[in-house]
Amino acid sequence: MTRHHPLGEEIQDFADGRLTPARREDLEAHLATCPQCARELERLRWVKEGTARLPMHEPPPDLPARVAQALDREDRRGSHASPLRRYLLPAAGVLAAAAAVVILVSRGPRDLPSAVGRDFAAYNRAALALDTASGDGPALERYFTRRGLAFRTRVFDLGMMGYGLVGARVHQLDGRPSALFAYRGGDDRTLVCLMFEGSLDELPQGGEAREHNGIEFRIFKEHGLTLVFWMEGSVVCALVSDIPREDVVQLAYAKAVKV
């Protein structure tokens, strides 16, 4: 039997049924002889039961219709090219026909796409903070230099594509110094770009390889995100977002330059 009082969180684990049978039995024996811990359990259960029995509020009567209308608009939108695609696709379409498309099937041990995807998800959930909030690309490039990044960064202006720069952070991607900058577009959509010294050879096998304007692009899909990688000199650029896959690819095509 537990001689010492268990931590409050362990009593909570007991209340929530998260203990192993052996630990549960041990704690039960303690609770039977310890009024203090039994009282703690009673309080936790009191609150838990009170919140579980909280009455539900009825949604406003017009909410289902509003949602249905939003889905209808999305259905109609899906049957037409988006404004972004209308802007970018004409030139890309011709080149895409000539692009070499190679589907690779297996993944190597080093998984930069997963690391980039995790960082995007963390930023999107506000779990990864920006160092500085600014919509000024050149100022952010100077910021990266001041903060000691040993490579040249190029912070893209995506204003014409409907994405405003939000800010940046000096980041550690998979243990290597990197520049991270974020954009926000209509419908609160987020784009994140990462730059770091390296090579496309470090990417795992898998995803899709394309060529556009003489630049090699590697495209990955990770948990609903699209990640596009390409090289500018010795710097790997990665663009990641949860917007439609081809929109991310077209943005990368529009902004990548051959160095």
Add this chain to the structure above:
Amino acid sequence: MTALDPERKRALFEATALPLTTALYNTALRLTGASADASDLVQETFLRAYRTFENFSLGTNCKAWLLTILYSVHINQRKRAQHAAISLPPEELDALLDQDAAGGAGGDERLPELDERWGPEVDSALKELAEPLRAAILLVDIEQLSYEEAAVALGWPVGTLRSRLFRARKRLFATLEGYARATGYLRKAVRPE
């Protein structure tokens, strides 16, 4: 889920996701505190979910998936409203939450049954919680997600979820006990001789 034709996708979404409107609305309402904001949040959540419905694995917990999207949209909207790109480091946030969870030593009085009639008091006590603590209660105690599902939805490690849930319950206890005491519902426990 493989790509669906548009009509099949819409039908499947309506059958799988839309029945959860009330649960989403209640969570949104308790996060935002206003019906209009909650409606906007739910509408945006469904729209995002519909766009990425191919990412949802049929047979898994659709409510957990939708609440993950809802919380992400809520956090982004709040950041935009506050014009704040910079959030507190995790250790500073937890220090603040510690302050919020202080108190609640409580006596040994018999606690009243917290039935539906206590709804307004429980809602009011929830509103007083710092948002991360409130979110933990909303997802685990009200929407009945597992620790693991709630941790994914909130973007926290499971250990952080467990710890914040404990603090939230302690704080709620202190507030509700205060209400019960003020309204004369606490009774001295009768001890056997």
